[in-house]
Amino acid sequence: MDLGRSLRQALAKFTGEPIADEKAVKTLCRELQRVLITSDVNVRLVFELTKKIEARSLDSNLPKGLSVREHVAKVVYEELSGMMGTEHAPKISPHKILLLGLYGSGKTTTAGKLAYFYKSRGLSVALVSCDTDRPAAFEQLSQVASQSGSAFYGIKGEKDIKKILADAKVKAKEDIVIVDSSGRSAFDESLVEQLKAISNEFSPDEKFLVLSADIGQVAGKQASQFNEAIGLSGVIITKLDGSGKGGGALSAVASSKAKVAFIGTGEKMDALEPFNAQKFVGRLLGFPDLEALLEKVKKISDEQSVPASLDDKLTLKVFYEQLRAAKKLGPLSGVFSMLGAADVPSDMVNTSEKKMKKFESIIGSMTPAEREDAALLRKSRSRIERIAAGSGTTPEDVRDLLVQFERVSGMFSQFKKNRGFRKKMEKMLKGSNIDLSKIQDN
Ligand SMILES: Nc1nc2c(ncn2[C@@H]2O[C@H](COP(=O)(O)OP(=O)(O)OP(=O)(O)O)[C@@H](O)[C@H]2O)c(=O)[nH]1
Ligand SMILES: [Mg+2]
Numbered sequence: 001m002d003l004g005r006s007l008r009q010a011l012a013k014f015t016g017e018p019i020a021d022e023k024a025v026k027t028l029c030r031e032l033q034r035v036l037i038t039s040d041v042n043v044r045l046v047f048e049l050t051k052k053i054e055a056r057s058l059d060s061n062l063p064k065g066l067s068v069r070e071h072v073a074k075v076v077y078e079e080l081s082g083m084m085g086t087e088h089a090p091k092i093s094p095h096k097i098l099l100l101g102l103y104g105s106g107k108t109t110t111a112g113k114l115a116y117f118y119k120s121r122g123l124s125v126a127l128v129s130c131d132t133d134r135p136a137a138f139e140q141l142s143q144v145a146s147q148s149g150s151a152f153y154g155i156k157g158e159k160d161i162k163k164i165l166a167d168a169k170v171k172a173k174e175d176i177v178i179v180d181s182s183g184r185s186a187f188d189e190s191l192v193e194q195l196k197a198i199s200n201e202f203s204p205d206e207k208f209l210v211l212s213a214d215i216g217q218v219a220g221k222q223a224s225q226f227n228e229a230i231g232l233s234g235v236i237i238t239k240l241d242g243s244g245k246g247g248g249a250l251s252a253v254a255s256s257k258a259k260v261a262f263i264g265t266g267e268k269m270d271a272l273e274p275f276n277a278q279k280f281v282g283r284l285l286g287f288p289d290l291e292a293l294l295e296k297v298k299k300i301s302d303e304q305s306v307p308a309s310l311d312d313k314l315t316l317k318v319f320y321e322q323l324r325a326a327k328k329l330g331p332l333s334g335v336f337s338m339l340g341a342a343d344v345p346s347d348m349v350n351t352s353e354k355k356m357k358k359f360e361s362i363i364g365s366m367t368p369a370e371r372e373d374a375a376l377l378r379k380s381r382s383r384i385e386r387i388a389a390g391s392g393t394t395p396e397d398v399r400d401l402l403v404q405f406e407r408v409s410g411m412f413s414q415f416k417k418n419r420g421f422r423k424k425m426e427k428m429l430k431g432s433n434i435d436l437s438k439i440q441d442n
Pocket of ligand 1: 101102103104105106107108109110131134182183184210230239240242264265266267271315433
């Protein structure tokens with residue numbers, strides 16, 4: 001089961017709802033619960049998350065320049081990112097790293113990937129084999145070192161960690177020195193002893209616990225155990241590419257006292273990246289550029305001459321500017337897909353784009369006086385015909401725009417009396433697909 005796909009489907013279902021109201025938000029939250037619990041996210045975390053999403057989504061104080069759908073998408077993105085963790089900025093300067101963890105978690109592979117990571121940032125790297133227990137560990141790390149183009153140190157068959165590390169200390173002049181250690185089938189005292197001994201000899205700057213995403217929320221418990229016993233600088237979660245439990249592993253570590261530092265997303269040397277929860281969740285939700293998009297929306301709405309107060313009148317001119325603002329955001333289809341509504345039938349997206357273009361040219365063909373006072377048009381068939389001819393549309397199209405505009409104006413004046421305004425506006429928006437919710441007083 002693909003977490004990203006399920007999350008995108010849940011969000012697309014919401015953005016495709018006719019009305020983005022309380023009921024739709026509740027349905028979205030239930031859907032998110034199901035998806036996240038399937039990804040082995042702890043049930044308590046899931047409920048905390050959806051409670052926050054629900055409360056923030058239904059908050060009637062919409063941030064400036066956002067429609068309800070954009071707002072909810074942003075809230076889901078922010079809360080999910082918050083639950084998955086934070087951001088790690090790796091030190092790109094000489095330092096020493098110890099990798100530790102249970103059997104098969106990916107320590108040795110990760111040593112190579114980290115080496116590759118630092119090498120491609122211009123640092124020289126050495127790998128040191130301190131897995132004195134597993135017979136083939138020495139050869140495996142030596143291979144990984146040559147794959148990643150790094151130096152390799154170790155003493156084959158040597159069981160004494162002190163000797164290995166003393167030897168490496170003399171020989172290794174590289175910027176980054178990474179020690180690979182033995183695994184265990186479970187957390188135990190003998191492993192803690194061994195890791196403490198390595199720490200004493202090697203004095204690592206970073207101690208990274210390597211965990212496989214397969215273990216899901218158990219990752220939280222392991223992170224806590226190792227953190228208490230030896231003090232971690234971070235956790236590396238591997239095999240995120242093949243596991244349906246990645247969400248569970250990441251969120252569990254985020255809620256422990258340890259933090260995710262890197263994630264592994266494949267067996268190849270380049271399949272490792274510093275963890276960034278927002279980037280990760282953005283990718284899952286299918287809008288890697290959400291922040292950029294929202295920035296754009298905000299910038300444009302700041303530039304707009306939206307009615308400054310409730311006493312201002314909504315004119316066709318403002319309507320036109322709103323329309324232009326929406327167009328500046330790029331093709332609507334792109335905006336839709338960034339909001340996770342990739343599954344909206346393409347003909348629906350195309351129709352609304354076409355309609356927007358028409359509206360824009362119709363308003364462009366009006367005189368300034370007509371844009372200020374739509375009543376001039378309502379009464380005059382000849383004006384409507386002139387505008388239709390000037391914009392290459394039909395009088396029907398012009399009337400269609402006037403009807404839309406009137407519905408919006410009607411709601412705008414109701415806003416003065418009615419706090420439930422936004423919900424009605426959302427209903428309206430469905431028909432035009434123009435983001436008129438920007439016409440508001442805050
Ligand atoms: N798909 C995938 N496989 C991975 C990833 N990281 C490691 N593996 C695979 O996981 C298996 C175990 O990896 P190792 O690096 O040997 O694990 P280890 O922790 O060193 O294991 P021990 O030394 O036995 O404790 C190998 O087959 C790796 O190729 C990853 O991010 N994605
Ligand atoms: Mg190993």
